[in-house]
Structure formats: C-alpha cells, structure tokens
Amino acid sequence: MVNLSHLMENEVFMAFASYATIVLSKMMFMSIATAFYRLTRKVFVNPEDCAGFGKGENAKKYLRTDDRVERVRRAHLNDLENIVPFLGIGLLYSLSGPDLSTAILHFRLFVGARIYHTIAYLTPLPQPNRALAFFIGYGVTLSMAYRLLKSKLYL
Amino acid sequence: MVNLSHLMENEVFMAFASYATIVLSKMMFMSIATAFYRLTRKVFVNPEDCAGFGKGENAKKYLRTDDRVERVRRAHLNDLENIVPFLGIGLLYSLSGPDLSTAILHFRLFVGARIYHTIAYLTPLPQPNRALAFFIGYGVTLSMAYRLLKSKLYL
Amino acid sequence: MVNLSHLMENEVFMAFASYATIVLSKMMFMSIATAFYRLTRKVFVNPEDCAGFGKGENAKKYLRTDDRVERVRRAHLNDLENIVPFLGIGLLYSLSGPDLSTAILHFRLFVGARIYHTIAYLTPLPQPNRALAFFIGYGVTLSMAYRLLKSKLYL
Numbered sequence: 001m002v003n004l005s006h007l008m009e010n011e012v013f014m015a016f017a018s019y020a021t022i023v024l025s026k027m028m029f030m031s032i033a034t035a036f037y038r039l040t041r042k043v044f045v046n047p048e049d050c051a052g053f054g055k056g057e058n059a060k061k062y063l064r065t066d067d068r069v070e071r072v073r074r075a076h077l078n079d080l081e082n083i084v085p086f087l088g089i090g091l092l093y094s095l096s097g098p099d100l101s102t103a104i105l106h107f108r109l110f111v112g113a114r115i116y117h118t119i120a121y122l123t124p125l126p127q128p129n130r131a132l133a134f135f136i137g138y139g140v141t142l143s144m145a146y147r148l149l150k151s152k153l154y155l
Numbered sequence: 156m157v158n159l160s161h162l163m164e165n166e167v168f169m170a171f172a173s174y175a176t177i178v179l180s181k182m183m184f185m186s187i188a189t190a191f192y193r194l195t196r197k198v199f200v201n202p203e204d205c206a207g208f209g210k211g212e213n214a215k216k217y218l219r220t221d222d223r224v225e226r227v228r229r230a231h232l233n234d235l236e237n238i239v240p241f242l243g244i245g246l247l248y249s250l251s252g253p254d255l256s257t258a259i260l261h262f263r264l265f266v267g268a269r270i271y272h273t274i275a276y277l278t279p280l281p282q283p284n285r286a287l288a289f290f291i292g293y294g295v296t297l298s299m300a301y302r303l304l305k306s307k308l309y310l
Numbered sequence: 311m312v313n314l315s316h317l318m319e320n321e322v323f324m325a326f327a328s329y330a331t332i333v334l335s336k337m338m339f340m341s342i343a344t345a346f347y348r349l350t351r352k353v354f355v356n357p358e359d360c361a362g363f364g365k366g367e368n369a370k371k372y373l374r375t376d377d378r379v380e381r382v383r384r385a386h387l388n389d390l391e392n393i394v395p396f397l398g399i400g401l402l403y404s405l406s407g408p409d410l411s412t413a414i415l416h417f418r419l420f421v422g423a424r425i426y427h428t429i430a431y432l433t434p435l436p437q438p439n440r441a442l443a444f445f446i447g448y449g450v451t452l453s454m455a456y457r458l459l460k461s462k463l464y465l
Contacts, residue, residue: 011309014309015309015310017251017303018307018310019310020244021243024240025300027236028293028297031237031289046226046279047279051281080236080239080390081340081386084337084393085337087242088397089330096327125358127361127362134341141338142338145334145335149331152328154324154325155325155418169464172402173458173464175398175399176398176399176402176455179399180395180452180455183392183448183451183452186444200384201434203434203440206436207437231391235390238394239394242394
C-alpha cells in the first residue's frame with residue numbers, strides 16, 4: 001500500500017501545500033474584513049443581522065450599501081476568481097514533476113502578487129498598482145497551465 | 156508504477172473524499188434553489204430568460220430583484236467563499252498524515268456547520284445562529300491550516 | 311519513496327488534469343472579457359480605475375453599471391459556482407479508479423457544456439440553450455459524485 005505521508009516528502013508538493021495554505025488563509029481574512037466594516041459602519045444586508053440595533057423601522061435604516069464594504073467584497077470575489085484556478089492548475093502542475101526552483105518561483109510570485117493586490121485594492125493605491133498585481137498572478141497561473149498542457153496533454 | 160486506487164485505501168483520504176463530495180453537492184443545490192425561486196416568483200435578470208412570459212415591454216416587468224432570490228444567492232456565494240478554502244486546505248491536510256479520528260472530527264464539524272449555515276440563512280433564523288455556523292466552519296479550516304503549516308511548512 | 315511523476319502516468323488522472331486545466335483557462339478568460347468591456351465601454355466601479363479619464367466630477371460619470379459588463383460577470387460567477395464542484399469531485403473521482411472511457415466522457419461533456427454555456431450567455435442565445443448547457447455540466451458533476459459516494463463512502 002502507498003504510504004501517503006510520502007507525498008509530503010516531495011519538495012514541490014510540500015511547497016505548493018505551504019503557499020496554497022497561505023494564500024487561502026489570506027482569502028479567508030477577507031470575510032473578517034467584511035464583517036469588521038459591516039459592524040463598525042453598521043451596514044447590513046440581512047434584516048436579522050441588525051435586529052440587535054433597534055426594532056422595526058429603526059433597524060431598517062441599517063439595511064444599506066457602503067463603498068468600503070463593497071470594495072472589500074469585490075476584492076474577495078477577485079480573490080476567488082483567481083485563487084481557484086491557481087489551486088486547480090497549481091496542484092496538477094506540482095504533481096507533473098516540475099523543477100523545484102521554477103515551481104517555487106511560480107508559487108512565491110503568485111502569493112506575493114495576490115497579497116499586493118489586496119493591499120492595492122483596500123488602501124486603495126492608484127492604478128496601475130492593482131492591475132499589475134492582478135496580471136502577475138494571472139500570468140503565473142497561465143505559465144503553469146502552459147507547462148502542464150505542453151508536457152501532459154491527454155484528451 | 157503507483158496504483159492510484161491505493162490512494163483510496165487511505166482512510167483519512169476516503170473520509171475527506173466523502174465529506175467533500177457531500178458539502179459540494181449541498182453547494183450545488185443552491186443553484187437549484189435559485190432557479191426555483193426565480194421561476195416561481197418570476198424574477199429574472201436576463202431578458203432571454205423571461206422571453207416565454209410575454210413579448211417586449213410585457214416581459215421586461217420580470218427583470219427585477221427579489222429579496223428571497225438575493226438571499227439564496229448570498230448563501231451560495233458564502234458557500235463558495237468558505238468551501239473553496241476547505242477543499243484546498245482539507246485536501247492537503249488529508250495528505251499530511253493526520254490522526255484519523257481528529258481528521259474526521261474536522262470534516263464532520265465543517266460539513267455540519269455549513270448545512271446549518273444554509274438552514275439559518277434561508278429560513279432565516281435569528282442571529283447568532285448563522286454567525287455561529289459560519290465561525291465553526293471557519294475555525295475548522297483554520298485549525299487544519301495551522302496543523303499543515305506547523306508540520307509541513309516549506310517556503 | 312513514491313515517485314510522484316508516476317501519478318501522471320495514470321491515464322484517468324492525466325485526462326482530468328488536461329480537461330481541468332482547459333476549463334480553468336476558459337474561466338480565467340472571463341476576467342479578460344470583463345476588463346475588455348470595462349475599458350471599451352468606459353464602465354468602472356472603482357474611482358481609481360477611471361482616474362486617467364478625467365479629473366474629479368468628470369471622472370465620476372464613468373462609475374456606472376452596464377448590461378454587457380454585468381452579463382460577463384454573471385457568466386463568470388456561474389463558472390465559479392459550477393467549476394469548483396467539478397474540480398473537487400472530479401479530482402476525487404479520478405483517484406477512485408473509474409473506467410478510462412467513462413471518465414473521459416464525463417470530462418469532455420463537462421468542458422464542452424461549460425464552453426457552450428459561455429457562448430450562450432455572452433451572445434446571448436435564446437433559452438433553453440444556456441439552461442441546457444448548465445444542466446449537462448450539472449448532471450455530469452452529480453454523476454461523478456454519485457459514483458464516488460456509491461463506491462467509496464466513508465463517514
């Protein structure tokens with residue numbers, strides 16, 4: 001029987017596991033940021049969420065939208081849209097036997113770019129800071145997809 | 156050559172596969188719930204979707220938003236935001252050789268919390284039902300991430 | 311030690327890796343489509359994105375919504391909602407030792423249905439083109455989930 005703990009002795013796979021966990025934890029932080037802005041700014045979308053702030057019509061005034069909250073939510077959705085392809089393609093790429101230093105370069109660039117993307121979105125920094133961060137992460141994922149399809153295409 | 160079917164003889168991995176499939180199927184059910192409310196309440200967002208309900212201006216009145224539909228869509232997006240980290244981190248955690256009973260406890264808590272989250276969101280139940288369900292699922296994922304980074308960090 | 315490159319000698323797994331990479335690349339293309347429509351139609355959601363088009367009040371007029379942009383964004387979100395379950399369930403299904411030709415049929419149907427879904431959404435084609443594409447992809451994922459739970463359930 002295959003001892004699965006050996007999978008984790010593969011250095012590329014361990015590196016992928018570490019970077020993927022870090023970038024997913026960063027993405028999870030966006031939920032906390034949204035909750036933080038909703039509570040401090042009293043901006044809610046569900047009537048049951050602001051029931052503690054008043055009765056009836058008094059509570060309804062908190063059912064509104066807020067630029068800050070919407071900004072965090074857009075950053076969160078952008079994370080989802082980009083981290084899902086990285087997870088899928090990155091996992092398969094890690095198992096396709098790439099060079100260790102090349103693989104780690106890909107993972108570091110992606111994770112760094114996504115963290116910078118969040119900073120650029122939430123500050124907000126002037127463009128093209130956010131666009132640049134987006135395209136670095138995007139390019140890294142495409143580069144892994146290209147490597148994978150070039151070496152292992154099986155349709 | 157590695158016989159991959161052996162991967163499925165690993166009990167932690169089989170448990171992860173089962174719970175992940177269940178929670179993803181639950182998430183897929185949200186699409187059906189959205190379609191159900193859109194059709195029964197005649198609430199659409201694309202002109203081509205309500206073309207069967209009338210011609211021209213008569214059909215346009217169905218292009219509207221509805222609290223119930225928006226609630227299901229928020230529950231669906233919240234699922235995506237939380238199940239994606241669970242899938243990525245949970246898969247890597249399962250491969251890192253955790254204790255079987257600890258792993259199963261994590262998976263059960265997560266799946267139970269997400270099912271309860273959906274019930275609390277769609278009923279809707281008063282807070283803090285939904286918040287509690289959210290934080291249990293969130294804590295389970297962070298606990299797996301912590302275990303993974305503590306034992307297998309490779310940057 | 312397990313040589314991971316052997317994982318990629320498993321034909322079902324290689325096929326899954328190829329189709330998953332293709333459908334994720336297709337999903338990533340939606341970001342480019344959104345950016346294309348935002349730039350050509352000058353429709354933005356962040357003030358910093360249209361700072362280059364004018365100063366102060368002059369730039370604010372570009373902070374608006376547009377049917378075309380919203381349509382692409384809905385197609386992108388629908389991709390996320392459906393490709394995430396396919397990735398998770400498909401990966402586990404591939405490792406559960408299915409018949410090669412059955413597995414490839416599932417992958418081809420899913421990828422074909424999602425590509426057709428995007429075409430039907432963006433053109434837009436009259437219903438039930440998009441609904442049909444959606445349900446084919448949905449059915450394929452459920453079929454893999456059923457096969458997985460039937461043969462490997464471990465709770």
